[in-house]
Amino acid sequence: MTLPPPASPEPLIDDRGTRRRAPVSDHWTVGSFVSAWRLPWVASRKATGLSSELLLEDGPLFFVGIDWAAAEHAVCVLDQAGRRVGAFTVEHTADGFAMLARRLGKLGGAERVPVAIERPDGRLVDALLAAGHPVMPVKPNAIKTWREAEVLSGAKSDPGDAMVIADYLRVRIHRLRPATPYSGATKGLRTVVRTRGDLVDARVAATNQLAAVLDAHWPGAKAIFASVSSAIALALLTKYPTAASAAGLTEKRLATFCAQQGYSGKNPASVLLARLRCAPAGVTDPALSEGVRDAVLAQTTVLTALNTAIKNLDRSIADRTDTHPDGPIFRSFPRTGTVNAAQILAEWGDARAAFDHPDAIAALAGITPVTKTSGKQRGVSFRWACNKRLRQAITTFADNSRHASPWAAGIYNRARAQGKDHPHAVRILARAWVRVMWRCWQNGTPYDPTLHGRANQTINTQAAA
Numbered sequence: 001m002t003l004p005p006p007a008s009p010e011p012l013i014d015d016r017g018t019r020r021r022a023p024v025s026d027h028w029t030v031g032s033f034v035s036a037w038r039l040p041w042v043a044s045r046k047a048t049g050l051s052s053e054l055l056l057e058d059g060p061l062f063f064v065g066i067d068w069a070a071a072e073h074a075v076c077v078l079d080q081a082g083r084r085v086g087a088f089t090v091e092h093t094a095d096g097f098a099m100l101a102r103r104l105g106k107l108g109g110a111e112r113v114p115v116a117i118e119r120p121d122g123r124l125v126d127a128l129l130a131a132g133h134p135v136m137p138v139k140p141n142a143i144k145t146w147r148e149a150e151v152l153s154g155a156k157s158d159p160g161d162a163m164v165i166a167d168y169l170r171v172r173i174h175r176l177r178p179a180t181p182y183s184g185a186t187k188g189l190r191t192v193v194r195t196r197g198d199l200v201d202a203r204v205a206a207t208n209q210l211a212a213v214l215d216a217h218w219p220g221a222k223a224i225f226a227s228v229s230s231a232i233a234l235a236l237l238t239k240y241p242t243a244a245s246a247a248g249l250t251e252k253r254l255a256t257f258c259a260q261q262g263y264s265g266k267n268p269a270s271v272l273l274a275r276l277r278c279a280p281a282g283v284t285d286p287a288l289s290e291g292v293r294d295a296v297l298a299q300t301t302v303l304t305a306l307n308t309a310i311k312n313l314d315r316s317i318a319d320r321t322d323t324h325p326d327g328p329i330f331r332s333f334p335r336t337g338t339v340n341a342a343q344i345l346a347e348w349g350d351a352r353a354a355f356d357h358p359d360a361i362a363a364l365a366g367i368t369p370v371t372k373t374s375g376k377q378r379g380v381s382f383r384w385a386c387n388k389r390l391r392q393a394i395t396t397f398a399d400n401s402r403h404a405s406p407w408a409a410g411i412y413n414r415a416r417a418q419g420k421d422h423p424h425a426v427r428i429l430a431r432a433w434v435r436v437m438w439r440c441w442q443n444g445t446p447y448d449p450t451l452h453g454r455a456n457q458t459i460n461t462q463a464a465a
Helices: 040-048 094-105 124-132 142-151 158-175 184-217 218-225 231-239 249-259 269-278 286-323 326-329 338-348 356-366 388-401 406-417 424-444 449-464
Strands: 062-065 073-080 084-091 115-117 133-135 368-373 377-381
Touching: 040 326, 062 158, 073 094, 073 356, 084 094, 084 158, 094 124, 094 449, 115 124, 115 158, 124 133, 133 356, 184 218, 184 286, 184 338, 218 269, 231 249, 231 286, 269 377, 286 326, 326 338, 326 424, 338 388, 388 424, 406 424, 406 449
Parallel strands: 062 115, 115 133
Antiparallel strands: 062 073, 073 084, 368 377
């Protein structure tokens, strides 16, 4: 098998080039299931130079497909010829996992019994990895398409899906990538970072809900401070949840309230009170005001709890990033910040063997386009299938970095000069940064702008010569 040519070390201004792009999931790449670091029989095949057919006995003995469910999982086992040699179900319990490990253990060495499943993580996947089985996450859409081609009648069942998954694994094993276990430190950081992201989304939703209530019944309360979800705005709404309760609010009382809350804004109480009075008047009907009061207090309670939880997770993220072996690497890049660096590290991971080229990370992050060619037609489109959390984290960093790094600003400005819009230019910059970050990550060294600048000068000198 001939590997594609390596990518150029120079950052491309246009990310629509023909460089080798590593896939997101079930397309072949360096570091895939066929790489020697993961499976010993491939190394023996390469050493002898014999074909896979001649050394089939050195490959997988059986292929296992698991149709995952919340309470019970369907399992199907196929041999090398595609004959079904076992079909059973296991419960999503500790005893069920132990029974699955025992039954699969009877088939032979765990390293020669790969398992395909439609999810990349979870306790079942952890149990299979702990038992030594190569676990191959497969995309549900790929299995759906495969089933439609193989099962012409359209029949569907959990045992049938498990068999389809096992057959998909048997036929396309050379194109699948195994799940790579991450360290406990990375898993812990990822859990905290993702939970924080979910809470931030919940805060946005709760803020919009509170804003909608105020727009409908008391617009002035929304206009006083810049953000209705800020601590001082929530404190004001807790004390004055309706227009009727704030009818007696004077400039002196508002100034005292701001002082008690430690308000550091530049606007005096007179300006804040003027914003309240200039807005449309709030409702004064007693019955309606009571309902508004209950709704506003409920929303302020939720937002206050979310703000507290997010602050606690921010502290946890900072502590975990400081103690993570790769934390100093990702925090060393310009304008990453603690949370943004943790977001990148949590999704990037610490399994260096899984990503032996920066293009693999770039494709995973969705910052490389998808090229489709057919005959004389050629189209380049946005990559939708990716780790969207990683894309958001890396593009956020790339956009911020151009304000602190002349090298990053140059790449962004040249992309904009070529007619790229802002999001496209940021993705081009992010792809350039991924190559730098990947090298620092592989070497285990923090980013040094001085070394980076000298390397770019050398490349430019060689190109000019």
